[in-house]
Amino acid sequence: MKVNRTRHGHPQQGIAGACLALALAVLALCMPVGTALAQSAGMANLLKHHPSSQASDPGNGQREARARAERHRAEQRDAERRRVDDRSNSRLSPDERRKLRKNLYDFGRDIYQGS
Numbered sequence: 666m667k668v669n670r671t672r673h674g675h676p677q678q679g680i681a682g683a684c685l686a687l688a689l690a691v692l693a694l695c696m697p698v699g700t701a702l703a704q705s706a707g708m709a710n711l712l713k714h715h716p717s718s719q720a721s722d723p724g725n726g727q728r729e730a731r732a733r734a735e736r737h738r739a740e741q742r743d744a745e746r747r748r749v750d751d752r753s754n755s756r757l758s759p760d761e762r763r764k765l766r767k768n769l770y771d772f773g774r775d776i777y778q779g780s
Contacts, residue, residue, distance in 0.1 A: 757765070
């Protein structure tokens with residue numbers, strides 16, 4: 666049996682052209698930003714490389730790290746305090762548990778028996 670490798674209406678040259686167009690599109694996207702030309706004054710200002718104010722002050726990064734660490738410690742203390750409070754408030758005495766269990770039993774019986 667003879668197998669036709671090309672579909673009707675799809676010439677092989679079109680596939681090569683599509684691959685070439687795709688490769689050019691990928692190449693255009695990979696070009697560095699520095700080679701881009703701004704279309705307006707505002708965009709030109711955004712494309713300029715400005716030295717950041719944080720880079721000029723070497724102690725600024727250390728201050729931010731200390732502040733982040735202190736904030737983290739404060740959050741941990743608050744979370745631990747909440748856990749301790751939740752544990753102490755959520756415990757029921759044996760009498761309270763017995764009363765709650767009886768009330769739930771009575772409630773379920775009323776629902777299913779319709780009384």
